[in-house]
């Protein structure tokens with residue numbers, strides 16, 4: 001007999017992603033979700049203890065366990081969002097409209113004193129507790145849309161004290177919010193006082209900030225805005241190598257606004273856990289990442305909102321590279337829903353619905369090194385589970401722009417239901 005706190009039964013599709021925890025799914029494997037029709041899953045003490053058909057599992061369950069009926073519904077692992085600019089204050093909806101309607105570019109807005117500089121200023125002026133409250137609201141929205149783990153970046157203050165404060169906020173939220181947060185120090189904005197001398201800022205980051213962040217264990221990863229108007233290749237290299245020397249794992253923002261060569265640099269540095277965006281990167285520069293355990297993260301929101309061009313997902317997947325999806329929530333544009341990312345992946349990036357769901361779960365788990373605990377529904381994995389009010393996984397691209405998540409479980413606890421956080 002199986003002792004369980006509760007069992008979900010009769011799922012029209014139970015998406016297990018079985019076997020995906022050992023290595024990211026690539027190529028053809030991305031079309032195999034390990035679906036069990038009329039599936040059942042049993043949970044005890046926060047972990048998954050049985051997975052199979054309802055007919056197999058239900059008779060084995062000890063009497064007294066709570067039964068949750070998912071007839072006609074889709075059950076998946078909790079969604080994972082591996083690229084989030086989480087901590088910032090102030091919003092920029094006027095600028096987004098200028099970009100989308102008037103066709104002004106991201107860099108033009110920045111030159112007018114808006115964009116990043118506006119966010120750096122507003123974030124720096126916001127006290128810790130106020131920032132905590134703003135950020136909690138973002139996490140709450142993510143949770144009700146079915147996201148149970150995220151990667152969370154700093155980068156919106158870019159002073160020594162400011163970045164430590166941002167990472168402390170992430171650390172505090174990780175303790176008090178149901179969503180698990182994986183902290184990343186991101187060298188992002190360049191404060192006005194350093195604009196004429198970015199090398200000096202880079203030196204300070206490499207010599208002072210990163211060692212202190214590592215010593216206080218405030219970040220697991222370091223990441224760099226290796227982009228035009230931000231950090232150039234040599235500056236990016238210096239920051240990433242300092243981070244590696246100090247025991248941090250690496251990520252990199254590459255080729256988002258223009259083809260700046262960040263992907264080539266990532267290959268050269270080697271074993272970068274994720275390289276993100278890759279909108280303007282030629283495929284020949286992407287392919288060598290295949291041998292480096294790097295996951296490529298697609299971020300469809302800035303293409304959707306103002307960049308216009310999406311990463312070449314079809315070719316990257318067909319060449320066998322592992323890919324994940326993320327929201328890229330930031331001060332520039334905000335969509336907390338990984339469901340919407342799957343919508344865009346299918347309708348705008350030519351990914352199949354199955355590929356999109358793999359990219360939003362198990363491959364996203366690989367991109368933050370959490371694959372042995374989350375991202376698939378297998379015995380021994382943590383019980384991060386979502387019941388969607390949808391008959392199958394293709395509904396994310398079909399019935400879109402709304403919240404299909406009905407029940408969200410984190411570590412085996414029901415934390416959100418019908419669009420409301422309840423724990």
Ligand SMILES: [Zn+2]
Nearest residue numbers: 083085253328
């Ligand atoms: Zn980003």
